[in-house]
Amino acid sequence: MIDLLWLMVDALLVTLLLILGWITCASTDIKRGITLFTAFGLLLALIWARLRAPDLALAEAVIGAGISGALLLRAINDHKPLGSSTPQRSAWMTWSINLMALALFCVMSWSMWLTLDQVDSTRLSQLVLSQLDDSGVSNPVTAVLLNFRAYDTLLELAVVLTAVLAILALSPMRSAFQPAGVLLTGMLRWLVPVLIVSAGYLLWVGAHAPGGAFQAGAMLAAAMILLHQGGYHSGSGLNLMLLRVLLVIGIALFVGIGLVMMLLNQSFLDYSPGWAGLLILVIETAATVSIAAALTLAFVGGRPDGWEPVTDSSNPSNSAEFNS
Amino acid sequence: MISQQLLYAIAGIGLFTIGLRATLLHQQLLPRLLSLNVCGAGVFLTFIAIAYQGPDAVADPVPHALVLTGIVVAVSALAMAVALGRRLRMLDDE
Amino acid sequence: MNNLIVWVIGIPLLASLLTIIWPRRANVIALLTALACLLASILLTYQVHAGGPITHALGGWASGLGIALRIDAFSALLLLMAMLVVSAASFYANAYFADPLKQVRFWPLWLMLIVAINSLLLSGDLFNLYVTLELLGLSAVALTALSDNRAALQAAIRYLSIGLLGSLVFLAGVAFIYAGYGTLDLLQLAELARPDALTLVALALLSAGLLIKAALFPMHFWLPAAHASAPAPVSAALSALVVKVSVYILVRLWLDVFDPALSPAATLLLGILGGMAVIWGSWQALLAQRLKLMAAYSTVAQLGYLFLFLPVIVALPAGELRDNAFGALLLLALTHGFAKSALFLGAGVIQQQAGHDRIADLGGTARALPLTTFIIALAGIALVGLPPSGTFLAKWQLIASSIHSQQWWWIPVIAAGTLLATAYLFRVLGHAFGPGDSVGKVVNWGREEIPALTLALFASVILGLGSAGIWDLIVDGRIY
Numbered sequence: 001m002i003d004l005l006w007l008m009v010d011a012l013l014v015t016l017l018l019i020l021g022w023i024t025c026a027s028t029d030i031k032r033g034i035t036l037f038t039a040f041g042l043l044l045a046l047i048w049a050r051l052r053a054p055d056l057a058l059a060e061a062v063i064g065a066g067i068s069g070a071l072l073l074r075a076i077n078d079h080k081p082l083g084s085s086t087p088q089r090s091a092w093m094t095w096s097i098n099l100m101a102l103a104l105f106c107v108m109s110w111s112m113w114l115t116l117d118q119v120d121s122t123r124l125s126q127l128v129l130s131q132l133d134d135s136g137v138s139n140p141v142t143a144v145l146l147n148f149r150a151y152d153t154l155l156e157l158a159v160v161l162t163a164v165l166a167i168l169a170l171s172p173m174r175s176a177f178q179p180a181g182v183l184l185t186g187m188l189r190w191l192v193p194v195l196i197v198s199a200g201y202l203l204w205v206g207a208h209a210p211g212g213a214f215q216a217g218a219m220l221a222a223a224m225i226l227l228h229q230g231g232y233h234s235g236s237g238l239n240l241m242l243l244r245v246l247l248v249i250g251i252a253l254f255v256g257i258g259l260v261m262m263l264l265n266q267s268f269l270d271y272s273p274g275w276a277g278l279l280i281l282v283i284e285t286a287a288t289v290s291i292a293a294a295l296t297l298a299f300v301g302g303r304p305d306g307w308e309p310v311t312d313s314s315n316p317s318n319s320a321e322f323n324s
Numbered sequence: 325m326i327s328q329q330l331l332y333a334i335a336g337i338g339l340f341t342i343g344l345r346a347t348l349l350h351q352q353l354l355p356r357l358l359s360l361n362v363c364g365a366g367v368f369l370t371f372i373a374i375a376y377q378g379p380d381a382v383a384d385p386v387p388h389a390l391v392l393t394g395i396v397v398a399v400s401a402l403a404m405a406v407a408l409g410r411r412l413r414m415l416d417d418e
Numbered sequence: 419m420n421n422l423i424v425w426v427i428g429i430p431l432l433a434s435l436l437t438i439i440w441p442r443r444a445n446v447i448a449l450l451t452a453l454a455c456l457l458a459s460i461l462l463t464y465q466v467h468a469g470g471p472i473t474h475a476l477g478g479w480a481s482g483l484g485i486a487l488r489i490d491a492f493s494a495l496l497l498l499m500a501m502l503v504v505s506a507a508s509f510y511a512n513a514y515f516a517d518p519l520k521q522v523r524f525w526p527l528w529l530m531l532i533v534a535i536n537s538l539l540l541s542g543d544l545f546n547l548y549v550t551l552e553l554l555g556l557s558a559v560a561l562t563a564l565s566d567n568r569a570a571l572q573a574a575i576r577y578l579s580i581g582l583l584g585s586l587v588f589l590a591g592v593a594f595i596y597a598g599y600g601t602l603d604l605l606q607l608a609e610l611a612r613p614d615a616l617t618l619v620a621l622a623l624l625s626a627g628l629l630i631k632a633a634l635f636p637m638h639f640w641l642p643a644a645h646a647s648a649p650a651p652v653s654a655a656l657s658a659l660v661v662k663v664s665v666y667i668l669v670r671l672w673l674d675v676f677d678p679a680l681s682p683a684a685t686l687l688l689g690i691l692g693g694m695a696v697i698w699g700s701w702q703a704l705l706a707q708r709l710k711l712m713a714a715y716s717t718v719a720q721l722g723y724l725f726l727f728l729p730v731i732v733a734l735p736a737g738e739l740r741d742n743a744f745g746a747l748l749l750l751a752l753t754h755g756f757a758k759s760a761l762f763l764g765a766g767v768i769q770q771q772a773g774h775d776r777i778a779d780l781g782g783t784a785r786a787l788p789l790t791t792f793i794i795a796l797a798g799i800a801l802v803g804l805p806p807s808g809t810f811l812a813k814w815q816l817i818a819s820s821i822h823s824q825q826w827w828w829i830p831v832i833a834a835g836t837l838l839a840t841a842y843l844f845r846v847l848g849h850a851f852g853p854g855d856s857v858g859k860v861v862n863w864g865r866e867e868i869p870a871l872t873l874a875l876f877a878s879v880i881l882g883l884g885s886a887g888i889w890d891l892i893v894d895g896r897i898y
Contacts, residue, residue: 006379010328014335021339021366025346025359033358044365051332051376052383056368059392063399068361071399071406075354078410089349101345108337108594111619112370115598116330121377123600125384127483140385141392149389151476151485155537155549156393158431159556162530163400165438166560167407169523171414214396241439248435255428268424270478291396298403301410308522309441333597340590347583356579363586370593387596390545394589397552404556405578408563412571 013050017043034072041065054210055141058202062218067295070225074299136276138208145212146280150269154258157251157287164247164294173302188230195223203288207277213250213284217291224296240306243293250290254283332373339366353409357402364398422465423474423487426458426497427537434529444525445512451529452501452508455536459501463494467891473542473605481542481603488542488605491891492748496666497539499752500659502876503759504532506869510763511651513865514770523564524649530557531655538663544592544602547667548585551631555581558660562648573643580630580640588627594620604675613679621676625668632664634688634725635695638718642702645714650766653710654759657717662751665724669747672728685729692725693831700838704845709765709775712842713758716801719835720754726828727816733823745892746815749885753808756877757800763870764793777846781854789867791850793874798843800877803836808881 020040027033041064048057089097128140128148135143145153199219206212257279258269265272271279343363350356368391375387433451437444466472471490475481489497511528515521534554541547559581563574592602598616599607611617633641641661645653672680699719706712727747734740767790768783769775784791803809813832820828881888 007327007331010331014331017369018335018338018342021342021362025342025355025362027355027358030354033355037358037361040362040365044369047332047369048372051372052379053372053375053388053391056372056388056391056395059395064365064395068399068402071403072354072357075406075409078406078413089351094349097345097348101341104344105337105341107619108341108590108623109334111615112333112337112594112597113330114614115616116333116374119598120600121329121374123374123384123596124386124482125375125377125382127480128385129382131479131483140382141388144385144389145392147477148479148483149386149485149546152390152393152546152549155546155553156396158434158530158533159397159549159553160400161434162527162553162556162560163404165523165526165530166404166556166563169527169560170407170411170563170566214392244439248438251431252435255432259424259428262421262424265478267474267478268421268428268476270476295399295403298400298407301407308519340586344583344587347579353575353579360579360582360586363583364589367586367590367593370590371596374593374597387593393545393549397549401552401556401578401582404560405575405582408559408571408575408578411563411566412568412575415566415568415571 010050013043013047017047030076034069034076037072038065038069041069055139055212055215058210058215059218062215062222066222067218067299071299074301134273134276136271136278136280137206139206139210139212141210142206142212142280146283147269147271147276150254150258153287154251154254154269157254157290160291160294161247161251164297167298167301168303168307171302173300173304184230188226192223192226195219195226199223199288199292203284204281206284207281213287214291216284217288218295220288220292221295221299224292225299228296228300240304243304246289246293247297248290250283250287253286257283328378329373329376332376333370336366336369336371336373339363339369342366353405357405361398361402364394368394421474422458422462423472423489423540426455426462426501427487427533427540429454429458430529430532430536434526434533437526437529441522441525445521448525448529449508449512452505452532455532456501456505459494459498462489463491463498463891466491466494482601482606485546486542486603486605487540489540492670493539493666495748495752495888495892496663497536499755500535500539500663503658503755503873504535504655506873507651507654507759507763510654510766510866510869511649514649514651514766520564520649524561527557527560527564528652531561531660535659535663539666542604544595544604544607546602548589548592551585551588551664551667554660554663555585555631558652558656561652562644562656564652565647565649567647569643570647573640573647576640577644584627584630586627587623587630591620591623591625591627594623604670608675611676611678613681617676617679621671621679624671628664628668628671629691632661632668632721633718634691635698635718635722636691638695638699641718642711642714645717645762646708646710650710650762650769653713653766654762657714657762658755658759661717661721662755665721665751669724669728673731673744680732682729682732685732688725689729689825689828692722692728693828695719695722695725696831696835697838700835700842704838704842706842707776707778709768709777709780709846710762712777712846713761713765716761716839716842717758719839720750720758720801723750723813723816723832723835726831727819730816730819730823730825730828733825734819739819739822741893742815743819745889746812746819748892749808749881750812750816753800753812753877753881756873756881757797757807757809760793760870760874760877761797761801763866763873764790764797767866767870777849779854780846780849781852783850783854786855789871791847793867793870794850795847796871796874796878798847800874802839802843806882807878808885809877811882811885 024036045057045060135147199216202211203216262268343359346359371387375384474487477484538550559578630637703712703715731743800807803813
């Protein structure tokens with residue numbers, strides 16, 4: 001009986017998610033689309049919690065819905081409104097895309113349906129849980145992210161850094177908003193410390209409970225962005241060298257520790273027994289800082305003054321090579 | 325348990341195809357980015373549905389870690405796309 | 419020394435961080451890094467030749483639980499080619515970007531591109547391949563956008579959204595594979611692969627994602643604009659390496675990992691699309707008004723040839739016939755890498771000196787830039803497939819293999835593609851040798867042309883003449 005009830009709840013959640021997904025995609029008003037998308041993200045976070053993925057629920061709420069939504073909202077003004085000038089797909093094209101999507105859905109669902117009850121559904125989880133004691137942490141997701149598949153996480157940090165480098169290369173930092181009102185300033189005074197403490201807590205707790213570097217980094221970035229919005233930033237007062245170090249320290253420590261471990265224990269990222277817990281915490285702390293710096297820069301959307309040390313922009317004739 | 329796994333997995337496939345279809349139909353950057361994110365959410369949901377082992381068992385942590393990686397990659401790409409669009413707008417305005 | 423496989427990824431990654439911390443010396447750091455990677459890839463190729471494939475279990479975990487880095491002769495030769503191209507393009511870029519501001523933006527992203535290429539070629543894990551594909555896509559788009567004009571930004575936005583779509587489709591395939599097999603390790607998957615519905619659907623998704631990224635006709639539409647509007651050294655890397663590593667994964671998945679699950683009909687479909695790419699790409703290259711656009715369409719065509727090999731290889735019996743066909747596939751991929759990068763670098767010199775790259779206005783180029791014209795001619799020899807280039811041998815072998823596998827219908831496609839390639843290259847050379855004085859003298863003589871010349875010589879002479887010597891290694895590189 002209770003199973004049936006849960007199944008109905010699941011069916012309801014799924015239906016709601018599909019409807020939200022559909023109208024997010026179909027929305028012609030982009031502001032409405034972004035609002036729906038944020039709601040979609042929050043519903044997804046709920047579903048992650050329901051599917052026993054609390055780490056993801058946290059990440060989705062902070063990154064998937066929060067940061068993505070904020071980035072998109074910020075972008076609205078930078079993009080042309082939907083005009084009549086945009087070319088529409090031809091009716092023939094639209095129908096073939098619809099048909100293809102429908103066929104794809106049927107074939108994929110059918111093959112998934114054939115498979116799920118035939119294969120052993122535990123997959124790698126037994127292997128992970130049996131080796132968990134050697135990983136240095138007791139949260140299995142953190143163990144996978146920072147020990148068993150740490151190399152994925154390293155490359156993922158490289159992806160984040162690449163995106164930030166691109167953003168820094170593309171344009172100068174946008175000017176801050178008008179000086180914040182009394183309300184925002186008052187709110188910042190208690191909200192920012194709360195966010196920073198939460199970030200520290202998430203980072204620390206990640207070893208044995210849901211949390212970790214990415215959720216903590218996003219939380220820290222939220223604090224920085226709020227400070228920026230509150231007018232507490234000053235592009236020139238920022239110590240650029242410090243910012244550079246903060247951006248790269250996550251990857252630098254990750255690779256550095258990995259290489260030292262390779263010299264000691266044969267394999268890259270092969271943590272010495274007993275040291276794994278500490279090393280993972282060090283790497284995660286550095287990664288949190290780098291992710292926070294990266295997300296803040298990505299949101300603020302450009303390079304601070306003096307980021308590029310070369311100052312002979314008085315010589316524009318050099319740029320001839322880019323005329324294509 | 326299988327029925328829930330299957331339900332969520334098929335919902336993930338559904339979201340994936342909805343997002344895919346909309347990405348191909350939209351011509352503008354922001355709607356396209358929204359659709360891409362919905363499409364990605366579908367893939368993530370499929371992963372997590374596969375990982376689900378029932379209400380009393382620990383779920384398979386590997387897909388959870390993979391999806392966490394995927395979410396961060398997706399937000400990086402989104403930030404970069406938004407910055408490209410902004411730069412294009414700036415060049416248009418000049 | 420035994421961990422070179424890690425260093426070829428670690429060195430450029432650390433170097434990229436260094437260039438962020440210390441932007442003023444970015445070019446020195448990057449050039450040294452490129453040379454170090456080249457040296458490491460030479461040593462790795464030697465090690466693979468001497469001792470067979472190398473595996474490095476990251477973190478010391480058993481495969482399945484952890485991620486493995488792997489290299490065999492197939493990936494080693496592609497890595498070696500990639501590092502030669504990257505080194506030459508780095509030296510070229512050092513002279514090409516006269517504006518120090520551009521250099522500051524260029525080097526960290528360029529080093530990330532090297533990280534992405536190397537980690538992709540060495541990855542032994544399906545999900546890890548997805549992450550490397552994203553790293554590759556984002557760094558390639560960022561480098562394209564460095565041109566900072568409307569055309570380049572529009573191309574970059576399109577490149578990014580198409581690339582993201584491709585990676586998501588690929589990732590959906592990864593999810594299906596994990597659902598069915600419970601592992602992501604390529605070696606384990608090769609042992610477990612079975613021809614059931616799930617595997618076919620997963621393989622179709624993985625392949626579709628890769629084909630979008632590899633720009634196989636009719637998914638090529640995003641390529642010409644992006645490759646033609648990027649800065650010249652970036653175009654060289656995009657056309658020679660970035661699209662090719664997607665083809666690498668595809669060949670790896672089809673011929674190595676999932677070959678038991680594969681039906682010949684599917685390879686025939688890829689062959690037909692490849693044939694259409696050859697004809698369509700060559701025809702568009704002939705119609706192109708600009709040199710870099712011509713080179714970009716030529717890439718569409720040349721990638722098509724690689725797909726012609728798939729149905730032929732699958733149809734041949736295991737043994738010498740199949741080995742030769744596979745060797746020819748690899749030789750063609752290597753030669754095209756050198757030839758196309760040389761062509762783009764040469765086009766970049768012309769564009770800088772003339773301020774444009776309109777083919778019709780290239781008169782006098784041969785007089786003003788004799789060496790650059792020579793480079794383009796050499797690259798052209800390799801693209802058309804005249805002896806003694808590697809392409810000549812590869813195409814010859816492809817024709818022979820088509821006959822052996824009784825798929826004679828590829829021969830007219832190869833002939834037509836070759837004729838069209840001859841036409842579009844002679845059109846450029848005809849204009850270059852014609853009268854006119856629109857092109858100025860080279861300022862950076864040598865600093866740009868020597869790297870390009872090296873690549874052109876590899877494509878047109880060294881690979882062809884030396885192919886007897888490296889054929890063993892190439893055949894060693896067979897993966898089925």
